[in-house]
Amino acid sequence: MAPKDWRAPGPDPLPPVLRAALEVFARHGYHGASIRTIADAAGLSVPGLYHHYPSKQAILRAVAEATMTEMLEHTTAAADDAGSDPAARFDNIVECLARFHMARRDHAFVASTEMRSMEPEVRARHVAQRDTQQKMLEDAIEAGVESGVFECAHTADAARAVASLCVSIASWYRTDGPLSPDEIVQRHLGFARGMVGAARA
Amino acid sequence: MAPKDWRAPGPDPLPPVLRAALEVFARHGYHGASIRTIADAAGLSVPGLYHHYPSKQAILRAVAEATMTEMLEHTTAAADDAGSDPAARFDNIVECLARFHMARRDHAFVASTEMRSMEPEVRARHVAQRDTQQKMLEDAIEAGVESGVFECAHTADAARAVASLCVSIASWYRTDGPLSPDEIVQRHLGFARGMVGAARA
Amino acid sequence: MAPKDWRAPGPDPLPPVLRAALEVFARHGYHGASIRTIADAAGLSVPGLYHHYPSKQAILRAVAEATMTEMLEHTTAAADDAGSDPAARFDNIVECLARFHMARRDHAFVASTEMRSMEPEVRARHVAQRDTQQKMLEDAIEAGVESGVFECAHTADAARAVASLCVSIASWYRTDGPLSPDEIVQRHLGFARGMVGAARA
Amino acid sequence: MAPKDWRAPGPDPLPPVLRAALEVFARHGYHGASIRTIADAAGLSVPGLYHHYPSKQAILRAVAEATMTEMLEHTTAAADDAGSDPAARFDNIVECLARFHMARRDHAFVASTEMRSMEPEVRARHVAQRDTQQKMLEDAIEAGVESGVFECAHTADAARAVASLCVSIASWYRTDGPLSPDEIVQRHLGFARGMVGAARA
DNA sequence: GATGAATGAGGCTTCATTCAT
DNA sequence: GATGAATGAAGCCTCATTCAT
Numbered sequence: 001m002a003p004k005d006w007r008a009p010g011p012d013p014l015p016p017v018l019r020a021a022l023e024v025f026a027r028h029g030y031h032g033a034s035i036r037t038i039a040d041a042a043g044l045s046v047p048g049l050y051h052h053y054p055s056k057q058a059i060l061r062a063v064a065e066a067t068m069t070e071m072l073e074h075t076t077a078a079a080d081d082a083g084s085d086p087a088a089r090f091d092n093i094v095e096c097l098a099r100f101h102m103a104r105r106d107h108a109f110v111a112s113t114e115m116r117s118m119e120p121e122v123r124a125r126h127v128a129q130r131d132t133q134q135k136m137l138e139d140a141i142e143a144g145v146e147s148g149v150f151e152c153a154h155t156a157d158a159a160r161a162v163a164s165l166c167v168s169i170a171s172w173y174r175t176d177g178p179l180s181p182d183e184i185v186q187r188h189l190g191f192a193r194g195m196v197g198a199a200r201a
Numbered sequence: 202m203a204p205k206d207w208r209a210p211g212p213d214p215l216p217p218v219l220r221a222a223l224e225v226f227a228r229h230g231y232h233g234a235s236i237r238t239i240a241d242a243a244g245l246s247v248p249g250l251y252h253h254y255p256s257k258q259a260i261l262r263a264v265a266e267a268t269m270t271e272m273l274e275h276t277t278a279a280a281d282d283a284g285s286d287p288a289a290r291f292d293n294i295v296e297c298l299a300r301f302h303m304a305r306r307d308h309a310f311v312a313s314t315e316m317r318s319m320e321p322e323v324r325a326r327h328v329a330q331r332d333t334q335q336k337m338l339e340d341a342i343e344a345g346v347e348s349g350v351f352e353c354a355h356t357a358d359a360a361r362a363v364a365s366l367c368v369s370i371a372s373w374y375r376t377d378g379p380l381s382p383d384e385i386v387q388r389h390l391g392f393a394r395g396m397v398g399a400a401r402a
Numbered sequence: 403m404a405p406k407d408w409r410a411p412g413p414d415p416l417p418p419v420l421r422a423a424l425e426v427f428a429r430h431g432y433h434g435a436s437i438r439t440i441a442d443a444a445g446l447s448v449p450g451l452y453h454h455y456p457s458k459q460a461i462l463r464a465v466a467e468a469t470m471t472e473m474l475e476h477t478t479a480a481a482d483d484a485g486s487d488p489a490a491r492f493d494n495i496v497e498c499l500a501r502f503h504m505a506r507r508d509h510a511f512v513a514s515t516e517m518r519s520m521e522p523e524v525r526a527r528h529v530a531q532r533d534t535q536q537k538m539l540e541d542a543i544e545a546g547v548e549s550g551v552f553e554c555a556h557t558a559d560a561a562r563a564v565a566s567l568c569v570s571i572a573s574w575y576r577t578d579g580p581l582s583p584d585e586i587v588q589r590h591l592g593f594a595r596g597m598v599g600a601a602r603a
Numbered sequence: 604m605a606p607k608d609w610r611a612p613g614p615d616p617l618p619p620v621l622r623a624a625l626e627v628f629a630r631h632g633y634h635g636a637s638i639r640t641i642a643d644a645a646g647l648s649v650p651g652l653y654h655h656y657p658s659k660q661a662i663l664r665a666v667a668e669a670t671m672t673e674m675l676e677h678t679t680a681a682a683d684d685a686g687s688d689p690a691a692r693f694d695n696i697v698e699c700l701a702r703f704h705m706a707r708r709d710h711a712f713v714a715s716t717e718m719r720s721m722e723p724e725v726r727a728r729h730v731a732q733r734d735t736q737q738k739m740l741e742d743a744i745e746a747g748v749e750s751g752v753f754e755c756a757h758t759a760d761a762a763r764a765v766a767s768l769c770v771s772i773a774s775w776y777r778t779d780g781p782l783s784p785d786e787i788v789q790r791h792l793g794f795a796r797g798m799v800g801a802a803r804a
Numbered sequence: 805g806a807t808g809a810a811t812g813a814g815g816c817t818t819c820a821t822t823c824a825t
Numbered sequence: 826g827a828t829g830a831a832t833g834a835a836g837c838c839t840c841a842t843t844c845a846t
Contacts, residue, residue: 031232
């Protein structure tokens with residue numbers, strides 16, 4: 001699809017209404033966000049908002065699905081991009097996750113934080129996509145262990161831990177923070193490699 | 202205070218009303234939890250609940266403060282317990298955080314998740330305690346780097362990353378899961394050591 | 403106008419939009435019927451519906467007036483058709499009312515049920531037409547009493563009772579019910595004659 | 604239960620809130636009655652109303668069930684009161700229905716008019732009670748036909764017609780109308796007897 | 805006539821909270 | 826501490842209606 005741009009996520013593809021809702025969700029949480037607040041943030045009246053989305057839950061669903069789909073596309077592209085070298089695959093996935101959680105900070109934050117507010121069907125799809133991603137990480141780690149570049153006894157736990165680490169970036173990253181995205185990526189690559197016992201440089 | 206029991210957190214010191222509220226907060230979030238739901242979970246009438254706490258926010262505050270206080274006590278005890286060896290300090294703090302986020306799963310989850318629902322003053326205290334904890338981690342890492350047992354260029358980032366990893370345990374740990382707390386502690390100790398470039402065994 | 407066809411009411415003269423609205427009104431009531439539901443039933447967009455009728459109330463008015471006008475035309479034709487014999491006049495009016503409430507079931511049901519939802523002016527016209535009809539019945543009954551074929555002390559009450567009986571047919575009649583219209587007419591003619599003390603055969 | 608008072612229904616047993624709601628339902632219909640209007644009529648705030656009944660539908664249900672239960676009790680008492688004479692049974696049931704539809708005018712009007720607004724389960728119970736009543740009428744008519752005091756070929760249709768006639772009283776009766784309840788009863792008894800071909804005096 | 809977008813008002817219901825008993 | 830009753834404010838959502846295209 002878009003195999004090369006996972007390092008530079010490009011402009012947010014979300015329609016303006018969802019982008020406004022996202023901001024409100026990120027600040028107040030799903031239940032703390034009133035439909036009126038969302039409408040105001042979107043520059044719409046309340047019925048105007050309902051013209052675009054049939055319910056508050058539908059807004060959350062749209063946000064979550066768009067986010068997970070884009071994230072999975074990026075992760076897949078990043079992995080494909082790495083060819084068959086396990087260490088490169090691992091690095092690419094970690095870098096991709098880190099970058100995504102900075103470029104789509106609110107999206108990723110809401111998607112991971114509001115899982116409990118999603119209707120079962122939406123949550124199920126969400127969990128499935130998250131698991132797919134984690135499995136990609138795990139496969140890379142396993143391959144690395146087999147080929148001797150990683151030293152890691154519990155690959156599934158490691159994959160979850162690495163993914164958690166990347167997700168947690170979204171909860172503190174600020175565009176105007178002291179570190180550039182590239183610096184953050186580098187440091188987290190270091191942490192992640194350490195977690196899987198990568199051979200030291 | 203209680204310098205030896207940080208490995209076995211003991212029974213939840215929370216009064217029953219708060220424990221009930223905590224469960225509801227964990228499942229539905231602060232804004233998704235109604236006073237009536239909390240009262241029901243506590244086996245109280247609504248005015249009965251108000252007899253104990255003057256507002257919903259006061260309940261959240263009580264939960265959050267009790268949690269943070271206990272966590273900081275434990276962490277301090279764990280660090281003190283380790284004496285002056287940097288690697289042991291680091292290990293103890295990580296183990297303590299991991300154990301706390303399993304033994305007080307809901308407490309820690311709510312405390313970290315509902316920061317945005319706290320009144321500023323409560324949140325400020327919360328952040329301060331969290332930072333204190335992270336600083337203890339960072340100090341241990343720095344000492345380890347200086348003494349040559351760790352290899353880590355960005356100690357503050359590492360401290361945050363390690364703390365995040367421990368916090369994230371609360372979002373997936375189940376008492377009846379496949380791994381025992383001891384196993385989980387061991388594995389996360391491994392990940393954490395890797396993140397700070399601990400000398401390999 | 404159409405003096406002979408009152409026994410076989412012919413196809414519904416209502417334009418399709420009103421016919422759709424009628425169905426919705428019959429099922430949900432005026433206040434329970436939304437403009438959108440009506441538009442959907444009519445296969446129109448909402449503004450498309452407003453292109454035909456300026457308001458929901460105008461739709462009700464159009465339905466009610468068309469119904470009452472047609473019903474009064476039929477009743478008049480039926481009465482005229484009977485010539486001067488009181489018993490035949492009575493029979494014809496009853497038969498006409500019964501047939502109309504079967505052939506125009508929804509129309510008659512809505513017209514009688516939603517009187518309270520009509521604007522005063524529409525309701526006034528509606529009541530006047532209903533009273534005219536009832537007066538025709540009453541006149542026939544009175545003439546029958548005078549000529550000795552009926553035995554009825556309270557002609558106005560009898561007229562109202564007979565009319566009510568015919569109206570009530572609309573609330574249970576189904577095209578696919580066990581009785582044919584002809585059978586229903588015969589039976590209700592029997593009831594109506596009994597109510598006015600018609601001489602037994 | 605109360606075998607003697609079916610002729611003098613006594614004071615309305617409905618709690619004040621339901622009585623207020625009933626009045627509003629009678630005037631505007633279920634869908635035309637807003638919860639605010641009902642609360643105002645009951646002298647309550649809106650949440651105050653919800654303290655007593657959990658939903659608008661629950662109010663309708665309570666009204667309908669109370670009405671049907673009382674009506675069926677009365678009808679049963681009236682029938683029992685008549686002993687085994689078919690004509691007396693028939694008369695008593697008709698008189699009882701007529702009196703009930705005057706004494707509980709709004710109740711009966713709403714119960715019969717708002718069937719379409721009832722949830723399926725409530726409606727089912729309602730229809731069952733109505734049918735039970737109609738069956739009592741039909742049984743009396745059949746017994747009368749067999750004993751030769753009535754002359755009626757279609758007893759089920761006759762029962763429905765007689766019941767409809769009594770129900771229709773509720774749609775025009777006014778306490779301050781020109782006729783007394785006793786007069787109305789007498790006249791409708793006459794109509795009803797005529798419908799079943801009762802032997803003339 | 806259709807479409808898409810919009811809106812003030814109001815729909816039903818629940819919120820956190822209070823108070824008399 | 827419990828109960829029953831109450832309430833202003835606000836929750837999500839839908840109403841009838843309009844208008845530019």
